[in-house]
Structures are given as C-alpha cells and as structure tokens.
Amino acid sequence: MRPPVKPSIKSLSLDELTAHLKTAGQPAYRARQITDWLYKKRVTSFDAMSDLPQSLRDQLGDVFEFRQLETVRVLGSADTTRKFLVRLYDGSLIESVLIPASPALYGERSDRRTICLSTQVGCAYGCRFCASGLDGWKRNLMADEIVDQIIAVERESGEHIDNIVFMGMGEPLANLENLLRALQIINQPWGLEIGARHITISTSGLAPQIRKLAEQPTQFRLAISLHGATDEVRSQIMPVNRKYNLETLLAACDYYVQRKRRILFEYILIDGINDTDEQAHQLAKHARRLSAKINLIPYNDVEGLEWSRPPRERQEQFHAILRQHGVVATLRREKGHDIAAACGQLRLQVARAETAPVKQDPAAVS
Numbered sequence: 492m493r494p495p496v497k498p499s500i501k502s503l504s505l506d507e508l509t510a511h512l513k514t515a516g517q518p519a520y521r522a523r524q525i526t527d528w529l530y531k532k533r534v535t536s537f538d539a540m541s542d543l544p545q546s547l548r549d550q551l552g553d554v555f556e557f558r559q560l561e562t563v564r565v566l567g568s569a570d571t572t573r574k575f576l577v578r579l580y581d582g583s584l585i586e587s588v589l590i591p592a593s594p595a596l597y598g599e600r601s602d603r604r605t606i607c608l609s610t611q612v613g614c615a616y617g618c619r620f621c622a623s624g625l626d627g628w629k630r631n632l633m634a635d636e637i638v639d640q641i642i643a644v645e646r647e648s649g650e651h652i653d654n655i656v657f658m659g660m661g662e663p664l665a666n667l668e669n670l671l672r673a674l675q676i677i678n679q680p681w682g683l684e685i686g687a688r689h690i691t692i693s694t695s696g697l698a699p700q701i702r703k704l705a706e707q708p709t710q711f712r713l714a715i716s717l718h719g720a721t722d723e724v725r726s727q728i729m730p731v732n733r734k735y736n737l738e739t740l741l742a743a744c745d746y747y748v749q750r751k752r753r754i755l756f757e758y759i760l761i762d763g764i765n766d767t768d769e770q771a772h773q774l775a776k777h778a779r780r781l782s783a784k785i786n787l788i789p790y791n792d793v794e795g796l797e798w799s800r801p802p803r804e805r806q807e808q809f810h811a812i813l814r815q816h817g818v819v820a821t822l823r824r825e826k827g828h829d830i831a832a833a834c835g836q837l838r839l840q841v842a843r844a845e846t847a848p849v850k851q852d853p854a855a856v857s
C-alpha cells in the first residue's frame with residue numbers, strides 16, 4: 492500500500508486548519524464547518540461537505556489526505572468486551588477494545604462505555620507480561636490513526652464511547668507528539684468532546700515524558716504500569732526499569748501529582764514473582780507517597796509466556812495488606828475485563844494466521 496504523501500486532514504487542530512484556510516483566502520468560520528463534518532457528522536470524503544464551495548473541497552483534496560481505518564475483524568459480543576482488529580493504510584494491524592459499562596472498571600464504579608486505544612504498531616518496551624512487544628516495534632501511529640479508532644469502533648458497534656484508556660498496543664508516551672495532537676482532537680468541543688477526566692493515559696514509566704505530560708494545560712489521568720515495588724522485582728517484569736528506575740519514576744510521579752494530577756498504579760499479580768507480602772508493603776508505601784489508587788489485576792495467561800495467576804487467597808492477602816495501610820485498592824474480578832494484559836494477542840493471532848494456513852476462529856462475529 493502506498494505511504495501517505497499528504498498530511499491527513501484529521502491530524503489538524505482547529506487553529507491549524509484556520510491558519511491553512513486563511514492562507515488560502517478563506518474565512519475563518521470554514522474551519523469549524525470542516526471539523527463539524529469530520530467529527531460531528533463523520534463524513535468520509537471532502538465531496539460530502541456540502542456547505543463548502545466546490546473549489547474549496549477540491550483545494551482541500553489537493554492538499555490533504557482523507558482516509559479511514561478498516562475494521563478487519565470483531566471478536567466478542569455486545570454485552571462483553573469486544574476487540575476490533577483494525578488495518579492501517581500500510582497494512583499494519585492494531586487492536587482497539589470496546590469495554591461495556593461496568594460497575595468496577597479500572598478501579599472505579601463506572602457506567603461509561605470505554606475504548607482501549609493503541610498508539611503504536613508493536614512496541615519496543617518488551618514488558619514481560621505483554622504480547623504487544625513480542626514482534627517488536629514497527630512504527631508510531633499518526634494522530635488521525637489514534638482518533639480514527641474511536642470513530643471506526645463507534646461506526647462498527649453503534650455505541651457512543653465516553654471514556655478512553657490508552658492501554659492498547661504501544662507505549663503512548665513514546666509517541667508523545669502524536670498522542671498530544673490526538674488528545675486535543677478527542678478532548679476539544681470542536682472534536683469528539685470527551686472530557687479530560689474521562690481520558691486515562693497508561694505508561695510503562697517513561698519518566699521524562701511524564702514530566703512533559705504534567706506540563707500540559709489539560710489534566711489527563713495517568714496510570715503507571717508498576718507491577719513491581721522494588722527495582723529487583725520490577726526489572727524482571729519491566730525492562731524499562733533499567734533505564735528509569737523506581738527512584739527516577741517516582742520522582743517524575745511526584746512532579747505530576749504536585750501539579751494536582753491524579754495517578755493510578757496498575758499492578759498485575761504474577762504468581763511467585765511480585766505477589767509477596769513484602770512487595771505489598773512496599774507498594775503501599777509508594778501509593779501513600781503519591782496518594783495513588785491501585786488497581787490489582789490477576790495475571791492473564793498469554794500464549795508463549797511462562798507466568799501464571801496467583802491463587803485467589805494470595806490475591807486477597809495482597810489486597811488486604813494494601814488496605815491495612817489505608818490505600819485505596821481494587822482487585823479486578825471480572826474475567827471479561829482482563830484486557831490490559833491481553834492487548835496485542837488478537838493482532839498476533841491474525842498476523843500469524845495471515846502468514847499461515849487459514850483456520851476459522853469460532854469466536855469471530857464479523
């Protein structure tokens with residue numbers, strides 16, 4: 492497939508669009524007409540923008556790319572987590588996951604419909620519980636490819652999404668420029684208009700980028716994939732810890748919290764690796780320092796990886812220690828929501844199936 496030679500119209504902010512139109516001799520109000528067509532009416536071509544002069548539609552088509560994501564496959568049903576496998580313009584595959592309204596999603600009661608978005612094709616960070624990094628990193632998603640996952644999933648599912656988590660394929664903060672651009676389109680009234688309090692960015696712990704995110708004017712929520720409360724344990728699970736150790740990471744988190752931003756710790760409980768009482772006490776200490784909530788996620792088996800889920804009693808004991816320290820922590824129970832650790836698996840299955848003899852997947856619904 493050909494690479495894009497023109498910038499995508501859906502990667503521009505309202506201000507950038509206004510500036511472009513000004514140089515083309517067009518009035519400023521045309522910019523808002525265009526964003527309404529893109530994000531409110533969701534048209535699929537410049538030609539459909541019927542209240543723009545034909546000459547402007549032609550000019551936009553000359554300068555900008557207008558592309559859409561293609562949904563290749565959907566797994567799951569309307570009342571459970573649904574995974575959407577999406578093909579990009581260059582043939583790369585990514586996953587977006589739609590999570591139905593749930594009484595206990597990501598540590599909080601929620602009646603919101605949530606989408607889990609990808610930000611990169613593959614991932615370079617190699618967290619040992621995650622399938623996304625198994626084939627390495629291929630490229631960053633552009634801003635429009637991040638935003639378009641929401642539009643594609645809403646179109647395919649008929650659902651209205653009002654909560655976003657960046658926990659899909661890729662490390663969002665390793666693609667910070669495109670992420671910030673996409674966040675603006677997702678958040679602003681002229682775009683998809685989803686409030687910053689309903690947008691959570693998850694990171695493996697890129698300390699310098701956490702500081703940059705803290706300096707943004709909009710207060711997005713930040714989830715840290717911690718998974719180990721000492722350097723020794725965390726480095727076994729998260730190779731990034733060798734670059735940004737806990738001291739460096741927690742100092743960046745201090746900076747984030749000082750700017751009145753909320754932090755959540757994600758902690759996948761892995762049998763015999765990070766589920767000891769000692770780790771629970773240390774974890775509680777870090778959480779108290781940052782007033783962070785903790786979301787405990789029992790490990791989800793990943794094909795090709797060797798770890799397993801601790802017994803239920805061990806999970807409960809770990810949880811109890813955190814509560815003894817006065818820390819707000821939730822232990823996820825619903826199996827259908829064990830998606831954070833499973834992101835990347837669908838893409839791997841399909842990518843491998845495409846290079847191997849085809850086998851019918853009985854769970855596929857389209």
Ligand code: SF4
Nearest residue numbers: 614617618621624661
């Ligand atoms: S958990 Fe996130 S950062 Fe870690 S390998 Fe998976 S996609 Fe990359």
